[in-house]
Amino acid sequence: MGAKTLYAKLWDEHVVHLDENGTALLYIDRQLVHEVTSPQAFEGLRLAGRRPWRVAANLAVPDHNVPTRDLAAGITDPVSKIQVETLDSNCAEFGITEFRMSDPRQGVVHVIGPEQGFTLPGTTVVCGDSHTSTHGAFGALAFGIGTSEVEHVLATQCLIQRKSKTLLISIDGQVGPGVTAKDIVLAIIGEIGTAGGTGSVIEFAGDAIRALSMEGRMTVCNMAIEAGARAGLIGVDEKTIDYLRGRPYAPAGDLFEQGAAHWRTLVSDPDAHFDRVVRMDAAKIQPQVTWGTSPEMVVPIDGQVPDPRDEQDPVRAEGIRRALDYMGLEAGTAIRDIRPDKIFIGSCTNSRIEDLRAAAEVVKGRKVADSIQLALVVPGSGLVKAQAEAEGLDRIFTEAGFEWREPGCSMCLAMNADRLEPGERCASTSNRNFEGRQGQGGRTHLVSPAMAAAAAVTGHFVDVREL
Amino acid sequence: MEPFQNFTGIVAPLDRSNVDTDAIIPKQFLKSIARTGFGPYLFDELRYLDHGEPGMDCTHRPVNPTFVLNDPRYANAQILLARENFGCGSSREHAPWAIADFGLRVIIAPSFADIFHNNCFKNGLLPIVLAPTIVDDLFARAGGPQALRVEVDLPGQVLVLDDGTRIAFEVDAGNKERLLKGLDDIGVTLEQGAAIRAYEERRRREAPWLFVAPPPGLGV
Numbered sequence: 001m002g003a004k005t006l007y008a009k010l011w012d013e014h015v016v017h018l019d020e021n022g023t024a025l026l027y028i029d030r031q032l033v034h035e036v037t038s039p040q041a042f043e044g045l046r047l048a049g050r051r052p053w054r055v056a057a058n059l060a061v062p063d064h065n066v067p068t069r070d071l072a073a074g075i076t077d078p079v080s081k082i083q084v085e086t087l088d089s090n091c092a093e094f095g096i097t098e099f100r101m102s103d104p105r106q107g108v109v110h111v112i113g114p115e116q117g118f119t120l121p122g123t124t125v126v127c128g129d130s131h132t133s134t135h136g137a138f139g140a141l142a143f144g145i146g147t148s149e150v151e152h153v154l155a156t157q158c159l160i161q162r163k164s165k166t167l168l169i170s171i172d173g174q175v176g177p178g179v180t181a182k183d184i185v186l187a188i189i190g191e192i193g194t195a196g197g198t199g200s201v202i203e204f205a206g207d208a209i210r211a212l213s214m215e216g217r218m219t220v221c222n223m224a225i226e227a228g229a230r231a232g233l234i235g236v237d238e239k240t241i242d243y244l245r246g247r248p249y250a251p252a253g254d255l256f257e258q259g260a261a262h263w264r265t266l267v268s269d270p271d272a273h274f275d276r277v278v279r280m281d282a283a284k285i286q287p288q289v290t291w292g293t294s295p296e297m298v299v300p301i302d303g304q305v306p307d308p309r310d311e312q313d314p315v316r317a318e319g320i321r322r323a324l325d326y327m328g329l330e331a332g333t334a335i336r337d338i339r340p341d342k343i344f345i346g347s348c349t350n351s352r353i354e355d356l357r358a359a360a361e362v363v364k365g366r367k368v369a370d371s372i373q374l375a376l377v378v379p380g381s382g383l384v385k386a387q388a389e390a391e392g393l394d395r396i397f398t399e400a401g402f403e404w405r406e407p408g409c410s411m412c413l414a415m416n417a418d419r420l421e422p423g424e425r426c427a428s429t430s431n432r433n434f435e436g437r438q439g440q441g442g443r444t445h446l447v448s449p450a451m452a453a454a455a456a457v458t459g460h461f462v463d464v465r466e467l
Numbered sequence: 468m469e470p471f472q473n474f475t476g477i478v479a480p481l482d483r484s485n486v487d488t489d490a491i492i493p494k495q496f497l498k499s500i501a502r503t504g505f506g507p508y509l510f511d512e513l514r515y516l517d518h519g520e521p522g523m524d525c526t527h528r529p530v531n532p533t534f535v536l537n538d539p540r541y542a543n544a545q546i547l548l549a550r551e552n553f554g555c556g557s558s559r560e561h562a563p564w565a566i567a568d569f570g571l572r573v574i575i576a577p578s579f580a581d582i583f584h585n586n587c588f589k590n591g592l593l594p595i596v597l598a599p600t601i602v603d604d605l606f607a608r609a610g611g612p613q614a615l616r617v618e619v620d621l622p623g624q625v626l627v628l629d630d631g632t633r634i635a636f637e638v639d640a641g642n643k644e645r646l647l648k649g650l651d652d653i654g655v656t657l658e659q660g661a662a663i664r665a666y667e668e669r670r671r672r673e674a675p676w677l678f679v680a681p682p683p684g685l686g687v
Contacts, residue, residue: 016666017659021640025659027666029677037559039500048653053663056681065498079498079521086500097681123677130558130582144582146560147502148589148652156656158663162639194485195552195578228555230581251676259676294485315484315550322483413557415494434489434556436512 003269005166006235007201010141010266014124016158026161028153029123030140032109033060033096035087036415037128041151042090052094053157059118059249060091060098063108064415068378068405071101080416094154107381107407110134110348114218115381117247121236121263126153131348131431133224137217138244139236139266141201144225164230167200168274171208173282178465180358181216182350182429182448184208185223186288190298192278197229200275203268204234208282214243215354222349223431226295235267289335289461290433290446292323297433298446299335301463307331326435327443328423335461338445339371340427342420343402343456344438345449346378347412350429353387355380355449359429360393362453362464368401369459375402376418378410400457414439427455468591470649474572475618476545479535480609486549487556488583492565496521505561506568510536536569540614548605549576553594554583563590573619575626577602588642589652593621595636621647 004012017025038060045051052058065080067073075081084101091098099106105116110131113119119135125142126132128150135142149159169188189196202224209220217234224232241260244250251259268274286300297320299306308320308331324331329338345351345359356379368375377397379385385407388394394404411418412430420426420442429452430437433444447455454464496508498521507525514536516529530537536544547566553576554562563586566574572592577599579587587594597605608628609615618627621643626634645652656663671678 017662019641021644023639023641025656025662027663027670036497040502040560043500043502050653054667056678077498083498083500120677122674128558128560130556132558144558146558146563146582146586146589148560148586152653152656155653156660156663157667158656158659160641160652160656162641194555195580198552198578198581228552228580248682249679251679255676255679259674262674262676315482318482319484413489413494415497432487432489432556434487436493437489440493440512440518 003272005272005274006139006203006233006266006268007141007164007166010122010124011163013122014141023160023162025158026124027158028126029057030118030125031058031150031153032113032125032127032132033058033150034064034109034127034129035062035083036064037147038090038150039083039086040147041154042094044151045094045154050155052096052154055095057157058096058154059113060087060096061106061109061112062087062101064409064413066101066408067416068408068410068418071406077417104382104386107384108348108351108409110222111351111380111384114138114214115247115383117244117250120244120250120259121240121266126159130225131222133229133232134218134222134348136221136224136232137214137234138240139234139263141231141233143231165200165275167197167202167229168277169202169204170206170277170279171204171282172206172279173208174211175208175282175285178450179285179287180448180450181212181219183285183288185220186290186295186298186446187285188280189223189227189295190288191280192227194226194294194296195228197224197227200229201231201233202227202229204232206282209234210237213354214239215352218352219349223295226431236263287448287451287463287465289451291327291329291335292320293326293433293435294323295431295433295446297323301335301461303335305329305331305333305335337460339425339460340445340455341373341424342426343372343375343452344411344426344428344430345376345452346380346410347430348380349431350449351378351380351384353384355429356384356388356393359449359453360396362450362467363400363402363457364396366400366457368456371459372456375456376405376411377402378405379407381407402456411438413437427452427461468649468651471591471593471621471646473618473620474545475616476572477541477543478546478548478605478609478615478617479541479544480548480606481535482550482606484550485552485555488554488559488562489556491554491562492559493519495519497559497561502564503568505565506570509565509569510534543570545571546573546575546617546619547571548602548609549574551577553579555580558582560586560589563587563592567592575602575605588645591646591649593619593646597634597636601634
């Protein structure tokens with residue numbers, strides 16, 4: 001057997017059956033479930049009289065619809081309320097563990113999976129949510145699926161899959177101080193485009209990726225989907241293993257060490273073949289800010305809003321024109337001259353403890369600029385919130401004028417009450433700047449937590465390294 | 468799922484790239500716990516001039532006259548023509564549910580986002596990938612004063628335009644069979660139940676750390 005990529009190793013370990021038409025029945029070790037993409041799947045089970053194949057393989061949490069304040073009052077939107085209650089009743093009926101809204105462990109599904117040690121190296125992890133790619137940071141094959149597939153996994157513990165192509169993205173050398181995982185992944189998407197990874201699983205490698213904490217690696221893999229990839233992957237090292245030791249759902253004692261011995265093999269072999277390789281120089285990556293309505297519409301902080309007249313391809317030029325119109329921006333505007341109305345620090349991309357620490361470091365001793373109407377910090381989970389409070393981060397934020405909220409998806413997709421009004425501009429640590437994503441007519445600029453904090457205290461985008 | 472039948476339908480050209488699933492069905496409609504009823508809200512923010520909310524009666528809402536699906540030429544269109552990376556973003560299956568509920572059955576584009584592409588086949592929708600130059604030509608034809616009518620022949624894997632031009636397309640053999648037979652995937656997979664159980668038994672021996680009992684609950 002020749003040299004194998006990490007993806008090939010994970011794939012081979014999970015094939016239950018190979019069909020003659022080239023598809024594989026792939027075993028799924030872990031499924032995360034949330035309230036938005038699961039009700040129709042449970043209903044399908046009920047209608048067919050089926051039960052979950054392996055109940056313990058599932059972990060559920062409401063996150064998309066949950067309010068981020070006045071939790072005692074419950075959910076006021078009756079439609080959101082029904083959806084969360086439906087998750088509660090479905091999990092109770094089928095015996096699936098759920099961290100309910102009142103549970104201190106509740107949070108964004110892609111934060112709690114790793115936090116609980118539910119996500120383990122060498123597993124297949126799925127969820128009815130595209131940002132499931134996050135879990136690839138642990139050397140797990142993790143990808144988002146639709147509701148029909150959620151039902152399929154519940155009923156059979158398997159999925160019908162076809163093997164993807166492989167794309168290695170190597171970030172060589174080290175990034176400079178003040179340049180974060182978010183900047184790395186935005187720069188990657190700017191380089192290869194939002195369809196650059198379509199049909200592929202991306203493995204992120206190189207010294208700059210190795211140097212990232214697990215939180216940073218999760219940020220990078222989280223946005224693999226924004227590059228169109230089926231999944232993002234990072235090989236296992238001691239950081240991966242140390243992160244998992246002692247987590248509630250991880251194995252303990254000898255079993256952990258047995259697992260760890262196997263996990264250390266979960267890297268691509270040195271001479272493994274990838275279908276495509278992209279190399280980028282880490283030292284050239286600057287703090288990034290998106291200006292448009294697709295994550296690939298991104299430039300360094302020193303950059304300017306592009307001019308559609310400079311674009312040769314007519315479809316792309318029209319895309320830029322439409323984005324400028326939607327974003328209310330003029331071609332040639334310096335990114336530093338763009339002034340957000342709101343600040344959102346949160347989401348499955350950037351709501352972990354390290355993200356909150358990075359933002360708090362910038363905010364400490366400063367005040368949110370008068371021109372900012374609302375600055376929100378939404379921790380990724382109840383446990384992240386408690387940790388941040390133990391470190392005093394909440395006071396740094398609130399003394400500066402930020403609102404310190406309860407965990408949830410919040411203004412990343414505005415399914416709860418946290419949203420932009422038409423025309424409002426937001427510096428956001430989330431993952432999508434699509435039209436209407438944060439509220440109809442809302443204008444999103446994607447940035448790192450430190451850059452969002454810097455915009456909050458100055459009132460405009462600024463290079464955080466200059467503060 | 469109903470088996471996919473050949474048909475001849477009108478092509479509606481949606482001339483923008485990177486159409487994301489937030490655009491196909493905005494988030495407020497994801498609060499439904501049903502699988503049906505999304506058609507009236509398909510492309511809600513592009514299609515209507517007011518803000519849509521679930522349960523709204525759409526028959527009297529102000530429509531955006533410049534949006535392709537509001538153009539009388541494309542009334543009752545069954546084929547959507549789109550640009551690169553159609554269906555990117557969120558994994559929401561509400562997107563293909565809305566498209567199918569609206570009455571569309573085929574989407575043609577130079578490329579699709581993976582999850583959306585997968586989701587289509589679970590819902591009787593056929594996504595067809597064609598070369599960018601062919602898609603350009605179809606946009607030119609579909610944008611004329613007379614709507615373009617195309618016959619979709621899935622068993623033959625060919626599109627036949629109204630002037631007789633034939634365009635062959637590729638489709639994964641498994642997905643093709645699934646559409647043509649209207650297969651229930653879960654039922655098919657459960658036929659492999661013995662193989663799944665054998666795999667699990669082997670994994671319990673080889674990777675026992677994957678099967679530890681979950682921690683006790685916090686009593687919430």
